[in-house]
Amino acid sequence: MPKLKVDGVEVEVPAGATVLQACEAAGKEIPRFCYHERLSIAGNCRMCLVEVSPGPPKPQASCALPAMDNQEIRTDSDMVRQARHGVMEFLLINHPLDCPICDQGGECDLQDQAMGYGHHSSRYAENKRAVEDKDMGPLIKTVMTRCIHCTRCVRFSTEVAGVSDLGALGRGETMEITTYLEKALASELSGNVIDLCPVGALTSGPYAFVSRPWELTRTETVDVMDAVGSSIRVDTRGSDVLRVLPRTHEEVNEEWISDKTRFACDGLKRQRLDRPYLRREGRLVPVDWQEAFDAIAERLGGLAGERIAAVVGDQCDVESMFALKQLMTALGSPHLECRQDGARLDPSARAGYLFNTTIAGIESADAILLAGTNPRREAPVLNARIRKRWLAGGLEIGLVGEHHDLSYPYRHLGDTPDVLSRILEGEHAFAEVLRRAGSPMLVLGMAALAREDGAAVHALGRSIAEAFGMVRGEWNGFNVLHTAASRVGALDLGFVPTAGGRDLAGIIEGVADGSLDLLWLLGADEIAGDLPGDTFVVYQGHHGDRGAHRADVILPGAAYTEKDGLYVNTEGRVQAGVQAAFPPGQAREDWRIIRALSERLGRRLEYDSLGDLRRALVAAHPVFAALDRPQPAEWRPFGTGGPVDALPFGAAIANFYMTDPISRCSAVMAECTEVFGMGEAA
Amino acid sequence: MSGHEFAEEQPANWEFTPENAARVDEIIARYPPGRQASAVIPLLDLAQRQNDNWLPLKAVETVAERLDMPPIRVLEVATFYTMFNLKPVGRYYLQACTTTPCWLRGSDQVMRCIRDRLGIGNHGSTGDGMFSLLEVECLGACVNAPILQVNDDYYEDLDYESTGELLDALRRGEPPPPGSMAGRNLSESSAGATTLTSLRPASPGREGG
Numbered sequence: 001m002p003k004l005k006v007d008g009v010e011v012e013v014p015a016g017a018t019v020l021q022a023c024e025a026a027g028k029e030i031p032r033f034c035y036h037e038r039l040s041i042a043g044n045c046r047m048c049l050v051e052v053s054p055g056p057p058k059p060q061a062s063c064a065l066p067a068m069d070n071q072e073i074r075t076d077s078d079m080v081r082q083a084r085h086g087v088m089e090f091l092l093i094n095h096p097l098d099c100p101i102c103d104q105g106g107e108c109d110l111q112d113q114a115m116g117y118g119h120h121s122s123r124y125a126e127n128k129r130a131v132e133d134k135d136m137g138p139l140i141k142t143v144m145t146r147c148i149h150c151t152r153c154v155r156f157s158t159e160v161a162g163v164s165d166l167g168a169l170g171r172g173e174t175m176e177i178t179t180y181l182e183k184a185l186a187s188e189l190s191g192n193v194i195d196l197c198p199v200g201a202l203t204s205g206p207y208a209f210v211s212r213p214w215e216l217t218r219t220e221t222v223d224v225m226d227a228v229g230s231s232i233r234v235d236t237r238g239s240d241v242l243r244v245l246p247r248t249h250e251e252v253n254e255e256w257i258s259d260k261t262r263f264a265c266d267g268l269k270r271q272r273l274d275r276p277y278l279r280r281e282g283r284l285v286p287v288d289w290q291e292a293f294d295a296i297a298e299r300l301g302g303l304a305g306e307r308i309a310a311v312v313g314d315q316c317d318v319e320s321m322f323a324l325k326q327l328m329t330a331l332g333s334p335h336l337e338c339r340q341d342g343a344r345l346d347p348s349a350r351a352g353y354l355f356n357t358t359i360a361g362i363e364s365a366d367a368i369l370l371a372g373t374n375p376r377r378e379a380p381v382l383n384a385r386i387r388k389r390w391l392a393g394g395l396e397i398g399l400v401g402e403h404h405d406l407s408y409p410y411r412h413l414g415d416t417p418d419v420l421s422r423i424l425e426g427e428h429a430f431a432e433v434l435r436r437a438g439s440p441m442l443v444l445g446m447a448a449l450a451r452e453d454g455a456a457v458h459a460l461g462r463s464i465a466e467a468f469g470m471v472r473g474e475w476n477g478f479n480v481l482h483t484a485a486s487r488v489g490a491l492d493l494g495f496v497p498t499a500g501g502r503d504l505a506g507i508i509e510g511v512a513d514g515s516l517d518l519l520w521l522l523g524a525d526e527i528a529g530d531l532p533g534d535t536f537v538v539y540q541g542h543h544g545d546r547g548a549h550r551a552d553v554i555l556p557g558a559a560y561t562e563k564d565g566l567y568v569n570t571e572g573r574v575q576a577g578v579q580a581a582f583p584p585g586q587a588r589e590d591w592r593i594i595r596a597l598s599e600r601l602g603r604r605l606e607y608d609s610l611g612d613l614r615r616a617l618v619a620a621h622p623v624f625a626a627l628d629r630p631q632p633a634e635w636r637p638f639g640t641g642g643p644v645d646a647l648p649f650g651a652a653i654a655n656f657y658m659t660d661p662i663s664r665c666s667a668v669m670a671e672c673t674e675v676f677g678m679g680e681a682a
Numbered sequence: 683m684s685g686h687e688f689a690e691e692q693p694a695n696w697e698f699t700p701e702n703a704a705r706v707d708e709i710i711a712r713y714p715p716g717r718q719a720s721a722v723i724p725l726l727d728l729a730q731r732q733n734d735n736w737l738p739l740k741a742v743e744t745v746a747e748r749l750d751m752p753p754i755r756v757l758e759v760a761t762f763y764t765m766f767n768l769k770p771v772g773r774y775y776l777q778a779c780t781t782t783p784c785w786l787r788g789s790d791q792v793m794r795c796i797r798d799r800l801g802i803g804n805h806g807s808t809g810d811g812m813f814s815l816l817e818v819e820c821l822g823a824c825v826n827a828p829i830l831q832v833n834d835d836y837y838e839d840l841d842y843e844s845t846g847e848l849l850d851a852l853r854r855g856e857p858p859p860p861g862s863m864a865g866r867n868l869s870e871s872s873a874g875a876t877t878l879t880s881l882r883p884a885s886p887g888r889e890g891g
Binding site for chain 2: 180
């Protein structure tokens with residue numbers, strides 16, 4: 001633990017810390033462009049110069065200098081100030097002074113630091129260099145003349161995203177950042193280079209010239225595009241969501257988000273359901289809320305509970321699912337379903353459907369067995385955490401399932417569940433890896449569970465976890481990687497068939513053979529395409545997607561940016577989403593719609609505000625009380641033992657860019673699908 | 683001039699010749715396992731020598747594949763070093779040193795002669811594909827400045843006339859032996875040896891005068 005003095009303040013920093021970190025520990029702000037905590041050290045911008053003694057009598061780059069005992073650092077001497085002024089002057093020699101037309105203006109590191117260290121005018125009278133812009137795909141707009149060669153983007157794509165596409169060609173004044181032969185940057189995390197770029201060289205393509213940062217209202221909330229629940233900031237102007245940016249959450253997304261999280265927000269403006277609709281003579285006609293409620297009440301009149309079913313979708317907040325469950329229970333329906341993909345998960349044992357290791361816990365693992373999952377598509381940010389662990393060394397990874405580039409090397413063990421059986425029997429070479437491991441992990445994806453033998457695979461996973469000591473003491477290495485943001489919350493609520501209830505297949509069958517008269521779809525679009533028959537379908541949701549096309553009554557709800565709501569991520573972490581904009585037109589928050597209808601049906605739900613609802617929710621399910629603190633789940637038996645099929649594991653997500661009503665309505669995501677060739681696989 | 687403009691006409695395929703492929707294995711074997719990327723510069727050099735002194739993109743990709751590196755990493759190296767040519771160059775690739783010692787000793791005359799005889803300046807090539815010129819920094823033979831490097835050979839002690847003679851000889855296809863064009867033996871004093879004259883060994887170079 002080196003002890004050193006920074007401007008006379010004594011600090012003690014962990015061994016291996018840099019002088020820059022020591023200065024920060026002493027409360028001194030060091031300007032920097034190339035240095036970034038989560039990337040390797042480059043030391044090429046020279047902005048972080050400090051004076052160090054003992055040492056040579058010249059300024060030194062603090063980001064690349066190890067902190068040592070008895071060093072004396074000056075961050076405010078004349079030498080330092082002059083050196084930084086000099087560096088800034090050189091950076092600005094070739095940087096265009098085009099801030100008024102630059103999208104980074106107002107949130108630009110160079111602009112900010114030029115205020116502190118820049119000269120009042122330029123002494124450079126020669127021609128500035130100009131660099132041709134590069135094509136990096138539909139998401140990243142480039143103005144390469146502005147590039148100051150910090151190489152953060154190169155280091156991010158190589159180290160974090162694991163896609164070595166970006167590089168710096170040439171040298172000196174002719175150095176240019178580009179992708180090989182100007183291919184689009186093929187990573188699900190590519191948008192993060194926009195945040196990393198300290199200048200306006202890489203900016204958001206879809207957000208180009210849309211707004212200035214000071215015009216935006218910022219709302220800190222959570223993402224629902226996958227089950228990771230990344231912390232995000234939603235920037236709005238009026239009721240328009242203009243962009244989505246990551247927030248730092250060390251235990252979840254660090255400071256990265258996936259491209260879908262970031263760029264699907266244009267889908268929030270398209271195909272929105274902004275008023276109730278009712279199907280009359282085969283056509284959906286706009287009606288008012290009263291008429292829509294009347295139609296539902298009429299259809300429900302005297303209907304027996306077992307002729308009613310409800311399915312919730314992948315992006316629902318906990319409160320609306322809770323309200324719907326209470327309404328359905330009041331109506332006597334046992335047919336509740338949240339597993340739109342048919343995953344054979346049951347809510348009886350919480351440890352059986354959580355990512356128990358936690359995302360941060362991945363960094364402690366030393367062997368990972370992935371089964372029926374492609375984390376790069378299903379949870380890119382979580383995949384980056386696996387890659388981070390792999391980069392640290394000493395991690396062995398095996399995959400049972402479809403072979404894909406996951407951005408780190410792994411052993412492809414096979415693609416059928418019997419490989420798992422052989423591992424369990426100890427007949428497979430990977431069994432030895434798991435046996436040797438101190439902290440082994442198993443990750444079951446939806447492709448392993450959403451199949452006929454899903455319950456058997458689930459039980460097989462439990463047996464493997466038990467046989468290889470994955471569950472011991474504090475460590476729980478059994479994990480389920482969800483793809484739906486609402487799934488864990490719905491399972492925690494028990495939004496599954498109650499005694500005598502039909503599961504997903506049963507509901508679809510009931511719709512087909514007419515034994516169900518009313519089906520309530522709460523944002524459930526993924527199954528709506530498969531619904532034959534003339535069952536009366538109530539679709540409550542925010543987009544005119546598959547569900548709305550099949551619906552007889554449409555109740556316009558709110559998207560995730562338009563309501564306060566709880567979401568539980570795949571780790572079982574309860575997080576609160578915050579309203580950033582208002583739902584369009586007559587659309588309302590979903591729990592309010594259900595509450596209002598319950599009154600019309602004469603089965604009034606006992607809460608009039610979100611606060612009341614949350615109190616009722618926590619009283620019924622205490623697990624929702626622990627905000628942002630995933631609770632370890634008790635290890636109990638789950639799954640149903642039995643033979644597994646020889647059928648190979650498929651893909652839970654065919655097209656990363658389009659998985660839900662919002663991203664399906666996004667023009668940006670449609671373009672990505674085309675550019676990155678995901679469409680063929682879909 | 684940008685350091686990374688690529689030739690417009692690129693070969694569709696590019697492979698090492700069998701002899702060079704064997705050489706590639708030999709070079710890679712010099713480095714520890716897992717560190718084969720260290721061989722990137724020797725391999726690019728070998729590829730460039732095989733390909734008339736320039737590197738097509740396919741050769742860059744071949745090297746990348748051989749070393750299990752992303753192509754962009756190899757291209758970064760190939761564009762960083764001016765010794766790698768990414769466009770075809772003339773049969774005689776002239777690298778004229780114009781750094782201080784050569785400049786003091788008359789490198790301007792060398793450059794002027796090249797312009798007069800061949801009509802090309804820095805980065806230029808003659809239309810017949812015989813000559814290309816690149817102005818370079820110190821070639822490390824300052825004692826015999828000024829220097830003109832022709833492919834792998836150094837021609838030293840040049841002035842306007844001797845540069846002209848050299849270019850004419852090259853054009854005739856009769857390259858003179860490399861070394862001093864002023865008759866100096868190796869890097870001896872131009873006035874001849876002044877010390878150790880009695881111990882003078884048999885010279886591997888030309889007789890000094």
